[in-house]
Amino acid sequence: MAVARSILVALLAASGVASPTCQDYGEIPGWSMDHPVHPLDTPLLAAVCIAISSAAAATSVNTTDFVGCLALHLPPGIVYTQSSESYSSVLEFSIKNLRFVTPATPTPLVIVKATHATHVRVAVRCGAAHGVRVRPRSGGHDYEGLSYRSLDAARSFAVVDLAALRAIRVDVRSRSAWVESGATLGELYYGIANKSARLGFPAGVGPTVGVGGHLSGGGFGLMLRKHGLAADHVVDAIMVDAKGRLLDRAAMGEDHFWAIRGGGGGSFGIVVSWKLLLVRVPATVTVFTVHRPRNQSASDLLTKWQHVAPALPRDIILRVVVQNQDAQFESLYLGRCAGVVATMTKMFPELGVTRRDCIEMSWIESVLYFAFYGTGKPKELLLDRGTKPDRYFKGKSDFVHEPIPRDVWESTWSWFLEDGAGLLILDPFGGRMGRVASSATPFPHRHALYNLQYYGFWWDNTTEASEQHMSWVRGVHREMEPYVSKSPRGAYVNYKDLDLGVNEYGGDGGGTSYETARVWGEAYFKDNFERLAAVKAKVDPSDFFRNEQSIPPLGLPGGNGTTQN
Known part of the structure; x- marks a missing residue:
């Protein structure tokens, strides 16, 4: 250990850091967002820092030594254990869903509130050395809370909270x-x-x-x-x-x-x-929001919308929010009012958009308009991160490739009369989306007509309210099954949904079952899932970065598509 520390001191002293520790690594001159890969990021230095924190990588979970490793190599004030006075406030700061703020929710052993990339590195190295897996959290919007909670209280994990890394x-x-x-x-x-x-x-x-x-x-x-x-x-x-x-x-x-x-x-x-x-972006963009109730041909408009919205010029998006007995058509056009009115008159005259519906503004004002549904809002509102979760919600998603028949839309209105009714959001694709190969990135759904989202929101913490809203979302999703993508039925990974399935692991420390993960993985990624699993096997064969819907390594020893640590 003394030899390792001597090597580290010599390496860092050459860069002007006196009496260093591993936490000083991040302060070496030369690290910046201009040159973000550290000039001394060498295998030797990595090995030295690991050697200081642990004489050898642990093969089993050692939570005490993990916490000690963090305390030794991170500055004070950024490590929060469950006994820390501020633990709950730090944990809840980025949580957006009250479903996961309960005493029964398995929470992290430690939260590292990183303020520098080096803090992330130390957390990962300490975790790898002592068998504690690490989950990253940025904004806390994970629909199932997997960036800060676990389904298994018996498996210790830590969270690296990135909220302070915001430059x-x-x-x-x-x-x-x-x-x-x-x-x-x-x-x-x-x-x-x-x-x-x-x-x-x-x-x-x-x-x-x-x-x-x-x-x-x-x-x-x-x-x-x-x-x-x-x-x-x-x-x-x-x-x-x-x-x-x-x-x-x-x-x-x-x-x-x-x-x-x-x-x-x-x-x-x-x-x-x-x-x-x-x-x-142009100097002037145009927005409009028009409501068409059920008794004003909303079903006909939704049916026609499926043909029109994906075929509109690329400068226009026309999305729909369906709630209560109302279809709300929202549009952003990258140009002036006259252009969008002319296009809508030609391609979707049934919607009846006129110049009176349009509001011209700057692009940043349009961001505020759709975020807060209003005009004249100060752009400083965009800096408000929120501090407390304020509602419960459940979300699901689909991709639609063929227009849904009018009679199905007509039948949907009865769903919105039920107790616990939520809302639907329809986001059209087409334009540039349809011109990019499905394998260009892991997102494989570019050639769909639109993305269909289902949401239930509630503010009552009773079991009855929760069951009503959850049942509504799942029920509507089930009813739409004949009309959405198939083999597999698609879903969007940013709208995470544990109803699709969760990972299974081998015995103590065992790896993730690839075959089990395919059930949810191919819904999110279709044919790209296998490639993702192959990349995982190459870059993280020990499955260190793991959660209930993380990509499993493909084809490593363990048999039947599983991996073992």
């Missing part, structure tokens, strides 16, 4: 931005708008969604028909892999880089920052 640097000249994973979409949009009114980014409408999780699942929003997925615009990334190494795109290789841009978070490492190519 954003926009380069207008190159139309690019480096953004850390803990930043929210709202913070990213705000950062872009502060640099240029003519640049934007094609991601989601939820301003508190974490950048890391959104990009990890592909990410789509109101400019997807013009610009595709958010992940299509990732050109580099800095991540910590299962060995605790800091890797950029060149170092991780193209297969690994492919997997992190849509293969879901928590499987391939912890991405700490992303380099994005921004997109040009």
